[in-house]
Amino acid sequence: MSQDRRVDSYDRGRIEDVGRWKDWAKHKPGMWAFYLHRFTGLVLSFYLVMHLTVLGTGFWLGHTEYTEIIHGLESLFIVKLLEVGLFAAFVFHALNGVRIVMFDMTIGLDVQEQLFYLSIALSFAVVMVGVPFFLL
Amino acid sequence: MATTQETQRSEPATAEGKAELDVFRYIPEEDDEPHTETYEIETFEGMTVLDALIKIRDEQDSSLTVRHSCRMARCGSDAVYINGTQRLACNTQVSELSQPIDVEPLPRFDVIRDLVVEMNEFYDRMESVEPWFQPDHEPETGEEYLQSPENRKNIDTVLDCIWCGACTSSCSPAATDSDFPGPAALAKAYRFYKDEREGEETRKRRLEMLESSHGIYRCHTQFNCTEVCPKGISPTEAIMEMSRDAVKEKLRFWR
Amino acid sequence: MSTQKPSKTAGWNWFLQRVTGVGLVVLLGFHFAVEHFIVGAANVTAGNTVERITNGLIQGDHVLGQITINMPAFLYQATAISLLGFSVFHGMYGVYNVLMEQDTLRAYEKPIKYFFIVFSAALFVQGILIFLAFFEPFWQVYDPR
Known part of the structure; x- marks a missing residue:
């Protein structure tokens, strides 16, 4: 509809649409919360698919093989480290998710920045508590 | 009150009374690609970004195009992207901005010319x-x-x-x-x-x-x-x- | 700009996304607590997994020391199944919406939608098959030894 009315204009391309990364330092907390929420959400969804696939094949191979697969993975330090990352992604996504559900009930919209900082601080604290459980 | 305003405006600009603006320029008839042009202007107290742009147009480059009307944040025609944030040019003080001041047309709208976007x-x-x-x-x-x-x-x-x-x-x-x-x-x-x-x-x-x-x-x-x-x-x-x-x-x- | 297409399901899906989200905070938190905090990922074996699923017996000797929790079996199984369902819905509906937000992908709205429905169903079935494989009559199908 607007297409026919559009005069000779310069289309600045898709990069304008996705985000102004050039000005990332100018992004406000609400936008960072969105970026982090989306990133952790995609990470968790990807992990969900991998989790079900690996677990499934592991179990269908038999009990001994299942145990071996788990122990083989857990003996790698990088796997443990990635699990800490996964835990961090879950904790932030959960806490920021609670923040979003609060907004949906129109609670705390005035203190959204503080709530974002709170969710970051709480995530950090919970993940720090969790680190020994994952790495030991 | 009008006189104080006048005296302040007519005062010679000091070194800190200068501002540098990086302005997005694109004239479809002349340019294939947009580019940024830097302008240096003398400021006065209470100068808004719109004042600065008008001053550039009046004194340095008459081809600079910016949409504006009421100059008092009522008409909403001069929203531009200043230093990484969408603001009204007429409602933003030059003195509050870090320099050089980056002025671009509103992101995600198509550009018709310079700071004018297709609305x-x-x-x-x-x-x-x-x-x-x-x-x-x-x-x-x-x-x-x-x-x-x-x-x-x-x-x-x-x-x-x-x-x-x-x-x-x-x-x-x-x-x-x-x-x-x-x-x-x-x-x-x-x-x-x-x-x-x-x-x-x-x-x-x-x-x-x-x-x-x-x-x-x-x-x-x-x-x-x-x-x-x-x-x-x-x-x-x-x-x-x-x-x-x-x-x-x-x-x-x-x- | 096309005209708005009102939808009867969008509100429900949006609401379910919130409900499953809040549910997952609890369920996934529980899952992490059991697998990583009580048992410890490195100590997970087929044997103690079967104990948890079939008897609701959570036993671990990790950083916190010896811990034994005996939950009613049906309760543990309920958390497992709802964790599966909630996470598949929440995750897949989330990714689907990330894609549908892009105008360029809207041309393929129907195929993407059906792909996600089929894929989510497949994931859920996969999860159910894993769940069933913990019970004796089924695990013998996979593991005749």
Whole structure:
């Protein structure tokens, strides 16, 4: 509809649409919360698919093989480290998710920045508590 | 008072009374690609970015194009992207900005020339929510459409919208999803949704009209629109209230 | 700008996304607590997994020391199944919406939608098959030894 009315204009391309990364330092907390929420959400969804696939094949191979697969993975330090990352992604996504559900009930919209900082601080604290459980 | 203003303006500019502006330039007849041009100007106290741009146009480069009209944050025609934020050029003090001041047309709108962007897409979005008064019934003969002061209070802030497009430019779902009306249009929808004079039927119809995953449910509470609104409107709050009401309406069957 | 297409399901899906989200905070939190905090990922074996699923017996000797929790079996199984269902819905509906937000992908809205429905169903079935494989009559199908 607007297409026919559009005069000779310069289309600045898709990069304008996705985000102004050039000005990332100018992004406000609400936008960072969105970026982090989306990133952790995609990470968790990807992990969900991998989790079900690996677990499934592991179990269908038999009990001994299942145990071996788990122990083989857990003996790698990088796997443990990635699990800490996964835990961090879950904790932030959960806490920021609670923040979003609060907004949906129109609670705390005035203190959204503080709530974002709170969710970051709480995530950090919970993940720090969790680190020994994952790495030991 | 006018005299003090005059004396301050006529005072010779000191070293700190200078400002450097990096302005986005694009003239379709001449340029293939946009480029940035740097201008140095002398400032005066109370100078806004719009004043600076007009000064550049008057004194240095008459081809510089910027859309402006009232110069007092009422008409909403001079929303531009200043130092990484959507603002009204007439409502932004040069002295408050870090230099060089980066001035670009509103992101995510097509550029017609220099700082002038194509706004029709934005107006289409505004129209899509039917931003006009649609009462269920006419008032009894001789009466006006009276609104109670309490009801009017609900829409005090959203009524201030000047259609400048700053919020819609800042909103990433509005940029990637052309069916999403965007913050300004949804705040406008809220203005009529909250108006009790329209009656229950229209209120329900308005809510149903917006109920889509490309409607009110597309909001990601980025709060960008709330941050950039030159009028202090919070479209996020309006959208959240409408989506909350819409879901409440759905859950009513077991109430 | 096309006209708004009102949808009857969008509101429900949006609401379910919130409900499953809040549910997952609890369920996934529980899952992490059991697998990583009580048992410890490195100590997970087929044997103790079967104990948890079939008897609701959570036993671990990790950083916190010896811990034994005996939940009613049906309760543990309920958390497992709802964790599966909630996470598949929440995750897949989330990714689907990330894609549908892009105008360029809207041309393929139908195929993408059906792909996600089929894929989510497949994931759920996969999860159910894993769940069933913990019970004796089924695990013998996979593991005749």
